[in-house]
Amino acid sequence: MTLLRLKRSISLAIIAVITASLVQACAWSEAAPASTGSAGARAAATPPMGWNSWNHFGCSVTEDDVMSAARALVDDGLLAAGYRYVNLDDCWQASHRTSTGELTADPLRFPHGIAALSAYVHGLGLKFGLYATPGRYTCGNLYNDYPGRLGSLGQEQTDARTFARWKVDYLKYDWCKADHDGVHAQHAFTLMRGALDDTGRAIVFSIHTVPEVPVSSWRAGTADLWRTTRDIKDDWASMISIARTNLALARFAGPGHWNDPDMLEVGNGGMTEPEYRTHFSLWCMMAAPLLLGNDLGHMDPATLRLVANRAAIAVDQDPLGSQGHVVEQGRSHSVIVKPLADGDVALSITNESASVQAVSLVQGELGLPNVPTRVLDIWTGESRSWTTGPLTTTVMPHDTAMYRLSGASRH
Numbered sequence: 321m322t323l324l325r326l327k328r329s330i331s332l333a334i335i336a337v338i339t340a341s342l343v344q345a346c347a348w349s350e351a352a353p354a355s356t357g358s359a360g361a362r363a364a365a366t367p368p369m370g371w372n373s374w375n376h377f378g379c380s381v382t383e384d385d386v387m388s389a390a391r392a393l394v395d396d397g398l399l400a401a402g403y404r405y406v407n408l409d410d411c412w413q414a415s416h417r418t419s420t421g422e423l424t425a426d427p428l429r430f431p432h433g434i435a436a437l438s439a440y441v442h443g444l445g446l447k448f449g450l451y452a453t454p455g456r457y458t459c460g461n462l463y464n465d466y467p468g469r470l471g472s473l474g475q476e477q478t479d480a481r482t483f484a485r486w487k488v489d490y491l492k493y494d495w496c497k498a499d500h501d502g503v504h505a506q507h508a509f510t511l512m513r514g515a516l517d518d519t520g521r522a523i524v525f526s527i528h529t530v531p532e533v534p535v536s537s538w539r540a541g542t543a544d545l546w547r548t549t550r551d552i553k554d555d556w557a558s559m560i561s562i563a564r565t566n567l568a569l570a571r572f573a574g575p576g577h578w579n580d581p582d583m584l585e586v587g588n589g590g591m592t593e594p595e596y597r598t599h600f601s602l603w604c605m606m607a608a609p610l611l612l613g614n615d616l617g618h619m620d621p622a623t624l625r626l627v628a629n630r631a632a633i634a635v636d637q638d639p640l641g642s643q644g645h646v647v648e649q650g651r652s653h654s655v656i657v658k659p660l661a662d663g664d665v666a667l668s669i670t671n672e673s674a675s676v677q678a679v680s681l682v683q684g685e686l687g688l689p690n691v692p693t694r695v696l697d698i699w700t701g702e703s704r705s706w707t708t709g710p711l712t713t714t715v716m717p718h719d720t721a722m723y724r725l726s727g728a729s730r731h
């Protein structure tokens with residue numbers, strides 16, 4: 321065991337002891353949970369930002385992986401940039417519930433338990449998220465030979481109380497063929513929403529129901545965000561097709577209720593740097609949740625520069641909460657416009673082709689609310705004036721140019 325690992329184990333053991341006493345103390349309040357009715361209602365006023373274990377670690381995730389991601393968020397300045405949720409996805413569970421019917425952590429990969437891990441994450445100033453499902457099985461049970469029947473069906477109140485006791489701030493509640501168990505989507509998600517609210521803890525509620533589209537009207541009143549597509553893969557074709565599907569759903573998104581085109585693959589190695597720039601730009605233009613899905617403990621500088629770009633993040637997190645919409649879709653490139661709260665407008669140009677594209681945009685054809693006079697290039701950081709004439713730019717294959725346009729009234 322290295323010195324670092326030893327230190328980590330000791331600190332986790334201490335946290336485990338402290339949390340065990342807190343858990344014990346909290347158990348008393350469980351008998352009469354406060355019912356707020358809408359504890360999590362505004363928990364995601366802007367799209368949630370953070371990290372999730374699934375895209376990189378899948379079913380092999382360990383507590384060390386999660387702790388290392390949490391430390392990297394802090395050490396690399398990503399918490400300061402807005403990334404605050406550390407979400408442990410599927411495969412955290414032991415294959416059986418406890419004798420009292422509670423979910424519990426896999427003892428080999430999470431030897432100190434989820435309460436201790438959550439306390440570690442909170443101790444770094446971050447928030448903690450977890451994964452569950454409304455049917456009998458999780459997707460890991462169904463698709464990854466993960467042992468057990470670890471869904472929450474019939475145990476919703478117990479599981480919500482367990483999550484609240486562990487100080488979970490974010491629950492991803494994933495469909496995983498729950499219809500095969502006779503589960504009705506609206507009923508199941510409303511049930512868990514109510515169970516979470518009854519704990520009195522503000523918990524972001526992220527749901528995935530199949531089919532993802534059409535977006536049923538109950539989702540915005542029940543969940544903070546909902547998946548709009550099947551799982552993303554770390555390749556251009558998957559990412560761009562997910563973006564196209566999600567772009568068509570712009571009208572459903574707004575403050576506190578977001579379309580979720582799935583988590584980020586940036587930095588996982590399957591796309592080029594321009595393709596990851598496109599991925600990140602499009603997610604920001606779509607006001608999508610920004611959940612990093614790479615191994616933060618081993619992130620290269622280019623990836624960090626990309627995901628830490630404050631001007632891009634500001635577009636995603638803009639308080640107006642407007643999802644960008646397509647104003648021009650050609651065979652080679654697409655143009656998206658996203659109005660911002662201060663009257664500025666974000667604009668992106670994605671080159672979807674395999675050749676270099678020279679693009680020229682005429683103000684009058686963009687449907688902008690006012691005449692922009694300044695252009696900030698979000699990826700180069702250069703600012704220039706836009707007087708008359710078209711905005712011209714050259715976009716490399718599969719790359720995206722992204723701008724913030726400021727109107728005359730502000731300069």
Ligand code: GLA
Nearest residue numbers: 374409410458459460494551
């Ligand atoms: C589904 C979800 C993924 C992930 C896995 C875990 O496939 O869409 O994001 O949570 O389940 O098993």
